[in-house]
Amino acid sequence: xxxxxxxxxLSRNRNLVDAALLNVFHELDQHRExxxxxxxSLMAGGKRVRPALALATAGALGxxxxxxxxxxxxxxMIHTYSLIHDDLPAMDDDDLRRGMPTCxxxxxxxxxxxxxxxLLTHAFHILAAPGSCFDIYPDTDTRLILVExxxxxxxxNGMVEGQMLDMQAENNPxxxxxxxxxxxxxxxxxxxxKTGAMIEVSVASGAISAGxxxxxxxxxxxxxxxxxxxxxxxxxxxxxxxxxxxxxKAAGSDALRDKLTFPAxxxxxxxxxxxKQLVADALTALDSYSEKEFKKNSExxxxxxxxxxxxxx
Amino acid sequence: xxxxxxxxxLSRNRNLVDAALLNVFHELDQHRExxxxxxxSLMAGGKRVRPALALATAGALGxxxxxxxxxxxxxxMIHTYSLIHDDLPAMDDDDLRRGMPTCxxxxxxxxxxxxxxxLLTHAFHILAAPGSCFDIYPDTDTRLILVExxxxxxxxNGMVEGQMLDMQAENNPxxxxxxxxxxxxxxxxxxxxKTGAMIEVSVASGAISAGxxxxxxxxxxxxxxxxxxxxxxxxxxxxxxxxxxxxxKAAGSDALRDKLTFPAxxxxxxxxxxxKQLVADALTALDSYSEKEFKKNSExxxxxxxxxxxxxx
Numbered sequence: 221x222x223x224x225x226x227x228x229x230l231s232r233n234r235n236l237v238d239a240a241l242l243n244v245f246h247e248l249d250q251h252r253e254x255x256x257x258x259x260x261s262l263m264a265g266g267k268r269v270r271p272a273l274a275l276a277t278a279g280a281l282g283x284x285x286x287x288x289x290x291x292x293x294x295x296x297m298i299h300t301y302s303l304i305h306d307d308l309p310a311m312d313d314d315d316l317r318r319g320m321p322t323c324x325x326x327x328x329x330x331x332x333x334x335x336x337x338x339l340l341t342h343a344f345h346i347l348a349a350p351g352s353c354f355d356i357y358p359d360t361d362t363r364l365i366l367v368e369x370x371x372x373x374x375x376x377n378g379m380v381e382g383q384m385l386d387m388q389a390e391n392n393p394x395x396x397x398x399x400x401x402x403x404x405x406x407x408x409x410x411x412x413x414k415t416g417a418m419i420e421v422s423v424a425s426g427a428i429s430a431g432x433x434x435x436x437x438x439x440x441x442x443x444x445x446x447x448x449x450x451x452x453x454x455x456x457x458x459x460x461x462x463x464x465x466x467x468x469k470a471a472g473s474d475a476l477r478d479k480l481t482f483p484a485x486x487x488x489x490x491x492x493x494x495x496k497q498l499v500a501d502a503l504t505a506l507d508s509y510s511e512k513e514f515k516k517n518s519e520x521x522x523x524x525x526x527x528x529x530x531x532x533x
Numbered sequence: 534x535x536x537x538x539x540x541x542x543l544s545r546n547r548n549l550v551d552a553a554l555l556n557v558f559h560e561l562d563q564h565r566e567x568x569x570x571x572x573x574s575l576m577a578g579g580k581r582v583r584p585a586l587a588l589a590t591a592g593a594l595g596x597x598x599x600x601x602x603x604x605x606x607x608x609x610m611i612h613t614y615s616l617i618h619d620d621l622p623a624m625d626d627d628d629l630r631r632g633m634p635t636c637x638x639x640x641x642x643x644x645x646x647x648x649x650x651x652l653l654t655h656a657f658h659i660l661a662a663p664g665s666c667f668d669i670y671p672d673t674d675t676r677l678i679l680v681e682x683x684x685x686x687x688x689x690n691g692m693v694e695g696q697m698l699d700m701q702a703e704n705n706p707x708x709x710x711x712x713x714x715x716x717x718x719x720x721x722x723x724x725x726x727k728t729g730a731m732i733e734v735s736v737a738s739g740a741i742s743a744g745x746x747x748x749x750x751x752x753x754x755x756x757x758x759x760x761x762x763x764x765x766x767x768x769x770x771x772x773x774x775x776x777x778x779x780x781x782k783a784a785g786s787d788a789l790r791d792k793l794t795f796p797a798x799x800x801x802x803x804x805x806x807x808x809k810q811l812v813a814d815a816l817t818a819l820d821s822y823s824e825k826e827f828k829k830n831s832e833x834x835x836x837x838x839x840x841x842x843x844x845x846x
Contacts, residue, residue, distance in 0.1 A: 254689060254697045305650060308623075310642035329623035330700055333646070334693050337618060340650065341688035344657045348681035364677045368661035375654035376567060380647050384567045387643055 226523040230272055233285075237271040237296065238263070240289045244297075244346055244353045257327045257335035262300045264320050270295045270422040273524065277426030277440060280518040281511075290350040290357045291366050291425035294343035298374045299418060301339035304332050306383065344371065358429045365428055373421035382414025389480050396480060403485050410480075411452040412445075419448035435509055442505035443521065450498035450528050456481040457491050463532060495529050539836040543585055546598075550584040550609065551576070553602045557610075557659055557666045570640045570648035575613045577633050583608045583735040585837065590739025590753060593831035594824075603663040603670045604679050604738035607656040611687045612731060614652035617645050619696065657684070671742045678741055686734035695727025702793050709793060716798050723793075724765040732761035748822055755818035760838050763811035767842055769794040770804050776845060812838050 241262060248255045271292035278288035307314040307322040308329060315325050324332035347367050350357040358366065372378055389396055389410060397403050423444035427437055459474045460483050474481045482491040502525045506518050554575060561568045584605035591601035620627040620635040621642060628638050637645035660680050663670040671679065685691055702709060702723060710716050736757035740750055772787045773796050787794050795804040815838045819831050 248689070252694070252697075253701065254694055258689070301650075305646055308646065310621075310646060331697070333618055333621065333623060334697055336650075337614075337653065338689040338693040340653055341684050341693060344680055345684035345688055348677050348684060360674050360677050364661050364673050364680070367657055367677070367680055371654050371658035371661060375658055376561070376571070376651040380651040380654060381565070381567055384565075384644070384647055388566065 224519050224523045226520070226527055229276075229520055229523070230268075233272045233275050234268045236275070236286070236289070237268045237292055240293050240354065241296065244293055244342075247352070253327065253331060254334060254338055257323055257331045258300075258339055260320075260326055261304050261317075261323045261335065262297065262339065265318050266296070266300070268292075268296060270299055270418060273419065273422040273444070273521075274426035274429070276518075276520040276524060277423050278430040280440075280514060280521050281427060281430040281432055281436060282513055282517060283430035284356065285426075286354075286356055287358060288426040288429040290346055290354050290363070291370065291429055292422075293353075294347050294366070294370060295418065295422055295425065297339045297343040297346075298370070298379075301336040301343075302374075302379060302383070304336040304339070308332060311383075311387070340374075358431075362428060362431070366425055369421050369424055369428065373417040378413055378417035378421075379415075382410060382412075382417065385410045386414055390477075393478065393480075400485060403480065407480050407482065407485060408449065411449060415452055416445065416448035419451065420444040436511070436514075439505050439509035442508075443502045443525070446498045446502035446505065447525050447528055450495045450502070450525075453482045453491055453495040453498065454529055454531070456483055457488065457495065458531075458533065459483075460488055499525050499529050537832050537836045539833070539840055542589075542833055542836070543581075546585045546588050547581045549588070549599070549602070550581045550605055553606050553667065554609065557606055557655075560665070566640065566644060567647060567651055570636055570644045571613075571652055573633075573639055574617050574630075574636045574648065575610065575652065578631050579609070579613070581605075581609060583612055583731060586732065586735040586757070586834075587739035587742070589831075589833040589837060590736045591743040593753075593827060593834050594740060594743040594745055594749060595826055595830060596743035597669065598739075599667075599669055600671060601739040601742040603659055603667050603676070604683065604742055605735075606666075607660050607679070607683060608731065608735055608738065610652045610656040610659075611683070611692075614649040614656075615687075615692060615696070617649040617652070621645060624696075624700070653687075671744075675741060675744070679738055682734050682737055682741065686730040691726055691730035691734075692728075695723060695725075695730065698723045699727055703790075706791065706793075713798060716793065720793050720795065720798060721762065724762060728765055729758065729761035732764065733757040749824070749827075752818050752822035755821075756815045756834065756838070759811045759815035759818065760841055763808045763815070763838075763841050766795045766804055766808040766811065767844070769796055770801065770808065771844075771846065772796075773801055808842050812842050 245255065245259055250256070274288040274292040274295065275285040279285040303317065304323045306312050307317060308324055314322050316322060323335055327335070344367055346353060347363050347370070357363070374380065397406055420441065423440050424437065427440050432440070456474065459481070460472065475484070482494065486494060503522060506521060558568065558572055563569065587601040587605045587608065588598040592598040616630065617636045619625050620630060621637055627635050629635060636648055640648070657680055659666060660676050660683070670676070687693065710719050733754065736753050737750065740753050745753070769787065772794070773785065788797070795807065799807060816835060819834060
């Protein structure tokens with residue numbers, strides 16, 4: 221049993237990331253409507269899961285975790301833009317996020333579209349020109365690789381396509397495969413694009429920022445792939461049996477909408493077994509990288525993997 | 534009087550850019566709805582003004598113009614995403630563009646939002662990883678500078694802010710300066726952000742891709758600033774007195790909406806004088822760069838500047 225204080229670790233990381241994000245925006249005129257709309261959503265109390273993975277990965281490889289802050293901030297800005305655009309009336313039409321008005325509710329639809337566009341564009345800007353916002357950052361070659369990997373994960377073969385697939389599955393359920401293996405494969409495809417790609421690139425960015433070798437990239441890639449999927453399976457499980465008071469939203473909403481989910485395809489018990497197996501595979505992948513200090517330094521990554529299936533929201 | 538065949542030159546450049554853009558998208562499954570939505574707007578017969586400027590600039594500096602194709606394609610993809618998002622119901626609510634249904638009319642609002650997001654993200658991807666799409670491209674350091682400059686021009690201190698300022702001017706005309714110098718300064722500020730920044734970075738990208746020295750960057754920067762503004766002044770003039778049949782849209786629409794324009798502030802005649810002065814300043818800036826071959830090689834840039842105030846649409 222690990223005695224690692226994950227909650228303290230995550231809280232310290234969150235402070236680090238929040239401070240860095242504030243620093244990115246601090247030179248801008250805070251009265252500008254566009255800046256207010258971007259910060260409204262960016263500083264709305266997100267858990268900063270993706271930055272935590274990037275920082276923990278850099279630390280696991282023996283680097284100063286702060287080397288992963290530019291990529292962490294870029295990824296969190298991209299994650300936030302995707303939430304702003306997803307919440308729009310034409311997409312999920314959500315009025316609230318984390319108990320706060322969504323960007324288009326607080327400002328306007330046009331402003332929310334532009335705030336999302338601005339966050340996405342500025343994410344690549346800070347990777348290219350981190351100098352005025354960050355004390356330490358990777359060299360130019362490494363930063364160009366980060367632009368390449370993060371734009372791939374966020375773009376038309378990653379997150380944006382995942383949104384598209386998810387939307388098509390909701391709008392045209394008659395086009396979905398009816399057999400269990402087909403439905404499961406399609407659901408995995410949606411999640412691998414929609415959320416998996418950005419989780420994977422969070423880990424990869426931490427590794428790349430820290431100058432990881434090929435063996436480390438492979439082991440960490442398998443870790444990330446497995447926890448990314450486990451995270452989504454657990455989200456589906458919590459939607460079935462989570463405590464509405466803890467979750468901040470009603471349980472059972474997926475089933476009411478006849479949504480394609482892991483419990484709908486596999487049943488609840490088999491979904492739980494599946495999520496545990498994914499986390500076990502993630503930990504095995506970490507074991508496969510035999511660098512001497514890695515076992516000790518990767519404790520946060522192991523704790524995050526465990527947290528995914530033990531959380532209650 | 535120059536005998537330079539601008540129309541032939543622009544047409545050759547357009548073919549070069551269109552072929553490169555098709556190449557960027559050719560590996561993708563053309564049946565994907567997202568890919569179809571992106572190409573619908575990207576290949577809708579745009580004039581490719583920005584790529585023409587980038588290619589002409591690289592050529593003016595004695596480089597193979599194709600070195601500027603990655604930046605040209607990225608800039609055109611960003612320009613196209615901005616048109617898709619601008620046309621959305623929450624923004625300008627346009628049903629037609631260049632005689633074709635706008636992206637959200639042809640597909641759906643949600644698809645148009647995602648197609649725009651996808652084009653913006655993929656623009657940075659091809660700058661970071663041009664290898665599979667382009668025969669020649671700048672080195673990694675240069676490409677990271679291109680990411681920096683293009684993200685700055687497209688983002689929250691450039692085009693996105695310009696959209697915001699333009700929208701605020703339309704929605705809150707009572708907040709605009711009432712005096713002539715104040716109104717003129719505010720209108721210039723809107724255009725410098727909304728269209729000027731991307732015109733300027735088109736020229737700058739061509740120069741950077743070609744390895745320009747500081748003197749060239751300065752001269753070309755002044756050229757671009759002046760033609761960018763001249764282009765907008767001329768747009769306003771054509772909106773007053775252009776031939777609706779040639780323009781493809783009704784004249785006088787700005788005045789009907791009480792829009793802040795150069796003719797509204799300066800009057801029509803003074804606007805024409807102003808646009809000619811801007812083009813003259815642009816040409817003077819080119820003269821200031823004394824490199825031996827530049828005078829001959831920069832003929833396309835001079836012809837483009839002249840075209841801006843002699844066009845009829």
